Amino acid sequence: MPELTGAQILWECLAREGVDTVFGYPGGAILPAYDALVDAPIHHVLVRHEQGACHMADGYARASGRVGVVVATSGPGATNLVTGLATAMLDSTPLVAITGQVGSGLLGTDAFQEVDVTGVTLPITKHNYLVTRAEDLAGVLREAFAVARGGRPGPVLVDITKDAQQARAAFDWDAAAPKRQHRRPTPQASIADLDQALAMLAQAERPVILAGHGITLGGARDVVQRFAESQDIPYACTLLGLGALPATHELALGMMGMHGEAWVNQAIQEADLLLALGMRFDDRVTGKLSSYAPKAKKIHVDIDRSEFNKNVSVDLAIHGDVQSVVEGLLAQATPRERPDWRARLRALRGDASVRDIQSLPDHGVLYAAHVIHDLWRLCPEATVVTDVGQHQMWEAQYWRHEGERSLITSGGLGTMGFALPAALGAQKARPDQEVWVVAGDGGFQMTSCELMTAVQEGLPLRIAVINNGFLGMVRQWQEFFYERRYAASPIQSPDFVKLAEAYGLTAFRVDSRGQIAEAVAKARAVTGPSLIEFRVQQEDSVFPMVPAGAALDEMIRRPAPSVLAETGADTA
Amino acid sequence: MTESHCILALLDDEPGVLDRVAALCRRRAFNIQSLTVSPASEPGASRMTLVVEATEIGARRVVAHLEKLVNVQSVDLLQSGDLARDLCLARVACGPAARPAVLQLAEVFRARVVDLAADSLVLECTGNRTKVDRFIEVLRPYGLLDLGRSGAVAMARNSEPLALGIPA
Structure with a gap:
């Protein structure tokens, strides 16, 4: 039995768990681990801020389906992970965070850089551990990875005291196998549940599938698509469900919810059956609960049964992973067609297209939605990582995501500053994939220091900064709901081109729609990272919009072009 | 209608377990009427009785959340006759x-x-x-x-x- 230091055990376990890259920042209490890293077969990405490291591990995990790993020191290093852990928790990303901790003899004494990080992160991790003995390390790490991956995935934090990193212990991989996993076997849907679901489906005339992130996490894309085709059921996606099923399929409706397309929300309100797969009826999805899908019976399939009946009362809750449940349904369902329902949905969709910003002449104004639409046309195969705000919603509306994991975005927590570091992680996980950052001028400035990390790593990231001079979504809410009192929403920015060049990127600026294609072609030809600043219309809004607390079909719609022409609102 | 529901859980006997249960109830706004913990008959386990004021559906959600905690061995929602x-x-x-x-x-x-x-x-x-x-x-x-x-x-x-x- 080899005897290793705790630090050596750490890297040995990570390597055996399949980790090839970690994102981190060194410091006093984690120094023994960093010393042993020199001899480990693991690449370390040095970030500029630990929050960035956590988002990178998150992006790495979302792009690849593997567990992302972030490393930080004690105290401020660990507390800087908090936003990233909460982001991963809300979006069910499998993550393992390793933090250094002061020596076990100093615990509880307010020692230099001591923070009770297991206490701080208790509500924003799936589980966490404080390890004070080297001999406990292997067992804890193996369980940490199993917990992060298992069931509904999530972040796990392992806090390791400095002396536990330094002490030596026998290393026995097999003996350290996780022992508590048998308590939570993968739930299996009962025959009775499947039969009831099939009976409800057979009676439904106007069913809609609500497709969530759980389809991707559960590897259920193929079977759900085949089931939708067999039953002729259109599907609407949550924000994180975009890309879970192909967007240009004839059954694809688009995104639901607050900024979902009008016909999607209308379809949900008219449906007589909702089949919710791996989604959680978030308030941004349902609008006012008392008037949500009033005519629909609801079937909810999820691997996490604490989500059942949380926001929306359902008629049938099936506890299981989406893949096996839908396989069970598909095996027994008789194929059918629903021409009337499909015709009704086509009619709903027709009305929306005249209001679509794609139909608007630009009059020389650069619309953010046009930028995103053109980016999609030029780079349809790219993975897109967005920040949070207006550009995020336009991306969700105008970028048609065909492939799985082709959109990475902070949905549940809505973390500004997520895009650049998460894209870095995604690029690291999939080096051959074209990765685009789409960020606003506000969020981009929150974590723009990670540009240097991209340069140091030599990553060919493509970055689109959508600059409208405002915290756009805040401004939009102020316009609609706060009488245009623009409190703290106008924001100045540095010259993004010069900023990027100072970091060593190649950068371009675009002011009109005609320049987009050439700038994108130039940006894509650069060997390292490149950036394009798009100076867009300052006071455009995301339509349609369901105001917070309103019913899904009470949407604020984009004025039709004829109205715009009369009021001159389009000739800014 | 809310009423008292009694939940019985076996927990791993290790530091911080009670923290996790209490933090879960606070965060999800479950109303705890009483909470007792003592060593269980099985070695290495603690036995917890949690009484919550909740609807039937709410009590089932408490159970579902407790089941997600790594150091919870088992959870049962007791019936009125228990x-x-x-x-x-x-x-x-x-x-x-x-x-x-x-x-x-x-x-x-x-x-x-x-x-x-x-x-x-x-x-x-x-x-x-x-x-x-x-x-x-x-x-x-x-x-x-x-x-x-x-x-x-x-x-x-x-x-x-x-x-x-x-x-x-």
Whole structure:
């Protein structure tokens, strides 16, 4: 039995768990681990801020389906992970965070850089551990990875005291196998549940599938698509469900919810059956609960049964992973067609297209939605990582995501500053994939220091900064709901081109729609990272919009072009 | 309609487990009426009885959330016919004149005298929550000098409760 230091055990376990890259920042209490890293077969990405490291591990995990790993020191290093852990928790990303901790003899004494990080992160991790003995390390790490991956995935934090990193212990991989996993076997849907679901489906005339992130996490894309085709059921996606099923399929409706397309929300309100797969009826999805899908019976399939009946009362809750449940349904369902329902949905969709910003002449104004639409046309195969705000919603509306994991975005927590570091992680996980950052001028400035990390790593990231001079979504809410009192929403920015060049990127600026294609072609030809600043219309809004607390079909719609022409609102 | 629901859980006996249960209940706004933890008969395990004020669906959600905690071994939502017992210790102001009446009440509730002083006595009473509540109410006119209650300790019945019921 080899005897290793705790630090050596750490890297040995990570390597055996399949980790090839970690994102981190060194410091006093984690120094023994960093010393042993020199001899480990693991690449370390040095970030500029630990929050960035956590988002990178998150992006790495979302792009690849593997567990992302972030490393930080004690105290401020660990507390800087908090936003990233909460982001991963809300979006069910499998993550393992390793933090250094002061020596076990100093615990509880307010020692230099001591923070009770297991206490701080208790509500924003799936589980966490404080390890004070080297001999406990292997067992804890193996369980940490199993917990992060298992069931509904999530972040796990392992806090390791400095002396536990330094002490030596026998290393026995097999003996350290996780022992508590048998308590939570993968739930299996009962025959009775499947039969009831099939009976409800057979009676439904106007069913809609609500497709969530759980389809991707559960590897259920193929079977759900085949089931939708067999039953002729259109599907609407949550924000994180975009890309879970192909967007240009004839059954694809688009995104639901607050900024979902009008016909999607209308379809949900008219449906007589909702089949919710791996989604959680978030308030941004349902609008006012008392008037949500009033005519629909609801079937909810999820691997996490604490989500059942949380926001929306359902008629049938099936506890299981989406893949096996839908396989069970598909095996027994008789194929059918629903021409009337499909015709009704086509009619709903027709009305929306005249209001679509794609139909608007630009009059020389650069619309953010046009930028995103053109980016999609030029780079349809790219993975897109967005920040949070207006550009995020336009991306969700105008970028048609065909492939799985082709959109990475902070949905549940809505973390500004997520895009650049998460894209870095995604690029690291999939080096051959074209990765685009789409960020606003506000969020981009929150974590723009990670540009240097991209340069140091030599990553060919493509970055689109959508600059409208405002915290756009805040401004939009102020316009609609706060009488245009623009409190703290106008924001100045540095010259993004010069900023990027100072970091060593190649950068371009675009002011009109005609320049987009050439700038994108130039940006894509650069060997390292490149950036394009798009100076867009300052006071455009995301339509349609369901105001917070309103019913899904009470949407604020984009004025039709004829109205715009009369009021001159389009000739800014 | 909200009512009391009794939840029984076996937990790994390790530091921080109680923190996790308490933090979960706080974060999800579950209303805890009582929480008792003690070593379980199985080595390395603690036994927790949690009483929450919730709807039936709410109580099931508490169970579903508890099941997600890594160091929770098992969780059961007890039924109304299952066993749940509180313990209370009550120090009653009671000189020689009042003593016979208080002792008579104690006998009605099958309470025991565990401390006796010239002007007070301490009674120990176990029973379901309702019984203990009533016991305290009948003592209150005499003057309650101190009161300690344990919160429920519970156990599922193995079989259907007898039609007549066994008095608590």
